[in-house]
Amino acid sequence: MAPSPLAMLAGWIAEARAHPDIRNADAVALATVDAEGEPDVRMVLARGLDPLRGWITFYTDRGSVKGRALDATGRASLVFHWDALARQVRLGGRVIRAPDADSDAYFASRPRDSRIAAWTSEQSRPVxxxxxxxxxxxxxxxxxxxxxGDEAIPRPEDWGGYVVQAERIELWVERAGRLHDRARWTRSPEAAREGDDRWRVTRLQP
Known part of the structure; x- marks a missing residue:
């Protein structure tokens, strides 16, 4: 097995994006736990994979339920599942806020109506x-x-990115007779924070 999962993960995402039957290849289930220990899960779009450091970035309203949970615990898990490819990725680790410059750049790249919607919606609040x-x-x-119009729309102060610094990544491939391939790569929290591509790998029973 490969000493690092990152090249394989990047390749899988690229294949999913190119597959004609996969509409949202970057869609990922984000699981959090809030300050009271209440779990929650929802779909978000992964908008950045750093294949050298093993970091995944997504963007959201930081005042939302997920934003408050992420800020409270600083931990999250993600799951990609591409049924058309018979593959799944599970990963998790520490979560930090993305640099303002990254959030500004991504916000500016969004369609204009999406930028307006970010100012319109107080995500997760009643209407x-x-x-x-x-x-x-x-x-x-x-x-x-x-x-x-063409007037510049700035990024709302409470809207921005989060970066999951993966401490564990599990890759799963469907096989006949339920003898699926599973392998888990782990690294220390310190290595994840530094983006150190040194992992311990273990093959798992399906």
Whole structure:
């Protein structure tokens, strides 16, 4: 088995992105636990894989349920599953906030209506109706020169990235007769923080 899972992980993601039957290859289940120990899980889009350091980045409203949980515990787990490829990836570790420069750059790359929506929605908070949400969007759009305008839209202060510094990565491949291939790579928290590509690998029974 390979001494590091990172090249294989990057290759799998590239294959998933190229596959005609996979619509959201970057979709990943994000599991968190809040300050009271309540678990939660939801889908997010992985918007960056550092194949040298083993870090995964995603972006969200930091005032949301997931943002508050991530800030409270600094830990998370992720699962990629591509049924069309018969492959799965599980990983987890420490979570830190992405640098402001990275969050600014990604926010600026988003479609204009998505940037307006980031100012419109207080994610995870109640709203009276769909109509109320749409009215707020229209008001926000006018503030920034309209959906079709060209006025710059800055990143909201409470919107930004999180980086999962993987301490463990498990790769799974479906095989006939349920004799699936499973292997787990682990490294110390210190190595994960430093992006050190030295891992211990163990083959697992399916």
């Amino acid at each position: 009276a109706s769909r109509e109320a949400l749409e009215r707020t969007f229209e008001e926000t759009a006018r503030r920034w020169g309209g959906v079709d």
